[in-house]
Amino acid sequence: MIIAANWKMHKTREETLEFLKEFVSRSGEIREGIQAVICPPFTFLYEAGEKQAEGNFRLGAQNMHWEKEGAFTGEVSPIMLEDAGVRYVVLGHSERRHVMGETDQVINRKMKVLADYNLAPIFCVGETEQERDEGRTGEVLKRQVRQGLQEVDLNVLQKMVIAYEPVWAIGTGRAAYPEDAREAAETIRRTLDEFDSDLGDKTNILYGGSVKEGNIAGFTTLPQIQGALVGGASLKPDSFIGLIKAAQEAG
Ligand code: PEP
Numbered sequence: 001m002i003i004a005a006n007w008k009m010h011k012t013r014e015e016t017l018e019f020l021k022e023f024v025s026r027s028g029e030i031r032e033g034i035q036a037v038i039c040p041p042f043t044f045l046y047e048a049g050e051k052q053a054e055g056n057f058r059l060g061a062q063n064m065h066w067e068k069e070g071a072f073t074g075e076v077s078p079i080m081l082e083d084a085g086v087r088y089v090v091l092g093h094s095e096r097r098h099v100m101g102e103t104d105q106v107i108n109r110k111m112k113v114l115a116d117y118n119l120a121p122i123f124c125v126g127e128t129e130q131e132r133d134e135g136r137t138g139e140v141l142k143r144q145v146r147q148g149l150q151e152v153d154l155n156v157l158q159k160m161v162i163a164y165e166p167v168w169a170i171g172t173g174r175a176a177y178p179e180d181a182r183e184a185a186e187t188i189r190r191t192l193d194e195f196d197s198d199l200g201d202k203t204n205i206l207y208g209g210s211v212k213e214g215n216i217a218g219f220t221t222l223p224q225i226q227g228a229l230v231g232g233a234s235l236k237p238d239s240f241i242g243l244i245k246a247a248q249e250a251g
Pocket of ligand 1: 006008165169170171172173208209210211229230231232233
């Protein structure tokens with residue numbers, strides 16, 4: 001099971017170090033078989049990367065550019081992430097798609113270059129509220145998967161984790177019903193099979209969108225879901241460890 005913390009644009013350096021100190025000291029509470037991933041803002045990656053050796057977590061980044069280097073003011077490259085000890089990179093998060101205007105094509109360029117780096121993508125997909133109300137969830141998920149993964153190396157697809165995050169559930173306190181997450185995960189898996197016959201069943205799919213200690217087990221106990229991507233409830237060590245424990249206790 002993978003439980004990933006997406007801190008978005010939150011925390012100072014001091015708050016980051018405090019969180020990691022407590023998280024590392026409580027690592028013993030996390031059972032084997034649960035992979036915690038922490039994705040802080042870029043400025044804290046190096047220091048957080050050094051703490052990986054002490055604690056039971058892997059470092060993730062929230063985004064990256066597709067080029068190795070060059071005239072791309074304000075961007076961070078995959079080689080810089082590797083250098084900081086990053087293992088996972090979130091790509092296609094709904095805030096990148098809908099606030100920063102990233103298209104399926106832009107996300108696809110980023111996915112493609114991962115063949116050259118030791119970074120596993122956490123590839124995010126999910127429908128907006130309007131798309132859901134129009135009964136287009138399946139169609140949107142298929143498009144995002146087909147276009148986002150077009151011509152992506154099989155090695156990348158095999159190390160990829162997918163996060164199903166309905167846009168209307170992110171940061172709203174209104175999580176999806178587990179049944180909806182199950183159905184979405186099934187659609188994603190059958191679309192992945194178009195890339196390689198058993199890719200769908202082999203891929204880890206996380207649910208994201210207002211996950212907290214009280215509702216995580218409803219998702220992680222589904223055979224179709226292998227963990228969660230968590231925003232707001234990952235910002236405090238107590239809350240993040242609490243939801244990891246709730247997931248592990250539910251089995
Ligand atoms: C997210 O940032 O990916 C997310 C799911 O946020 P939240 O848990 O706050 O809804």
